[in-house]
Amino acid sequence: xxxxxxxxxxxxxxxxxxxxxxxxxxxxxxxxxxxxxxxxxxxxxxxxxxxxxxxxxxxxxxxxxxxxxxxxxxxxxxxxxxxxxxxxxxxxxxxxxxxxxxxxxxxxxxxxxxxxxxxxxxxxxxxxxxxxxxxxxxxxxxxxxxxxxxxxxxxxxxxxxxxxxxxxxxxxxxxxxxxxxxxxxxxxxxxxxxxxxxxxxxxxxxxxxxxxxxxxxxxxxxxxxxxxxxxxxxxxxxxxxxxxxxxxxxxxxxxxxxxxx
Ligand code: MG
Numbered sequence: 389x390x391x392x393x394x395x396x397x398x399x400x401x402x403x404x405x406x407x408x409x410x411x412x413x414x415x416x417x418x419x420x421x422x423x424x425x426x427x428x429x430x431x432x433x434x435x436x437x438x439x440x441x442x443x444x445x446x447x448x449x450x451x452x453x454x455x456x457x458x459x460x461x462x463x464x465x466x467x468x469x470x471x472x473x474x475x476x477x478x479x480x481x482x483x484x485x486x487x488x489x490x491x492x493x494x495x496x497x498x499x500x501x502x503x504x505x506x507x508x509x510x511x512x513x514x515x516x517x518x519x520x521x522x523x524x525x526x527x528x529x530x531x532x533x534x535x536x537x538x539x540x541x542x543x544x545x546x547x548x549x550x551x552x553x554x555x556x557x558x559x560x561x562x563x564x565x566x567x568x569x570x571x572x573x574x575x576x577x578x579x580x581x582x583x584x585x586x587x588x589x590x591x592x593x594x595x596x597x598x599x600x601x602x603x604x605x606x607x608x609x610x611x612x613x614x615x616x617x618x619x620x621x622x623x624x625x626x627x628x629x630x631x632x633x634x635x636x637x638x639x640x641x642x643x644x645x646x647x648x649x
Contacts, residue, residue: 391573392591393566397497398632398639401566401593404441404494405630405641408501411435412490413645415461419505421482428488429459429474436460436492444491444498444569454613462489462502469557469599469607469616469624470502482508485518487626491569500565500595501642502628513602514623517554521600521625522646524548528562528577528596532631532638538586542576545598549577555605556598557624560616565630566593588633593641597628 393401414435415428436443443460450457457471464472464487465480472478472487480486489502504518527548531540541562549556562575573586577598601607603622610617618624631638 391564391571392589393593393632394591397566398591398593400495400497401499401630401632401641404492404497405499405501406643407436407439407441407494408490408492408499409643409645411492412488412501412503415488415490416503416505416645419480419486419488419507421480421508423480424476425463425474425478425480426476428463429461432460432490440494442493444493444500448569450613457614460490462487464489464615464624464626466623467618467621469601469618470560470626471614471616473612473614480507483510485510485514485623485625487624489626489628497566498569499630499642500569500628501630501645502597502626503645504625504627517600517602517623518625520549520552520554521598522627524577524598524600525596525627525629528598529629529631529638532588532594532596532633534588534590534633534635536588538573538575538588539579539583541596542578542580545577546579549598549600555601555603555618555622557601557607558605559607560599562594562596562628564593565595590633590635592633593630594633595628595630597626599624599626
């Protein structure tokens with residue numbers, strides 16, 4: 389299927405992204421010390437069901453030997469990079485940073501987004517990590533425009549983050565989205581000389597998602613088969629938006645959940 393979406397599909401993606409962003413905004417407000425990860429997931433599922441949407445991560449399969457993903461929401465705490473599980477007995481604590489990653493299908497299209505929440509008091513280094521990761525997504529967005537290259541995005545993010553001595557996760561990357569949860573093109577957050585050279589075109593829809601570690605860029609998979617953690621146990625942050633490429637820049641299909649409307 390083409391990487392480009394029609395104006396009709398973009399209109400559907402706009403509605404889908406609005407539902408997703410509204411839901412994440414609400415989940416984010418409930419992400420406080422003492423909250424259960426399972427309850428955050430239940431809230432997201434409820435809002436999707438009320439709107440006629442279907443969670444895109446729930447039941448997602450990555451291999452025969454890994455159980456399907458158990459929720460609508462990934463909850464990744466501290467050294468967890470992405471794909472943390474929203475399950476009973478996992479509770480948010482004061483001093484945590486919590487990645488909330490969520491996706492939904494609505495009217496035949498899907499969108500994807502994530503934010504990282506600081507819960508209570510954290511040290512300055514952690515606070516800066518979260519701020520710089522969010523800023524790196526804005527840097528990525530600054531490269532989105534018809535005529536630019538996909539690799540302009542990774543180059544800009546790398547140039548922003550590496551002087552600050554962060555580890556940029558390489559095992560997971562941004563991606564096309566809309567007709568499927570993960571589509572071409574892959575959008576690395578770093579320079580990848582082996583990546584195909586793809587030009588951005590009006591109508592392409594991308595999920596941009598820098599994943600940034602305080603220590604090494606290296607990650608490993610936990611025994612649950614899902615949770616990706618930093619190899620050195622350092623903390624990690626993650627922000628993601630879905631955007632449509634336009635002639636002059638981009639349209640944000642998933643409004644920032646941490647910016648007041
Ligand atoms: Mg994604």
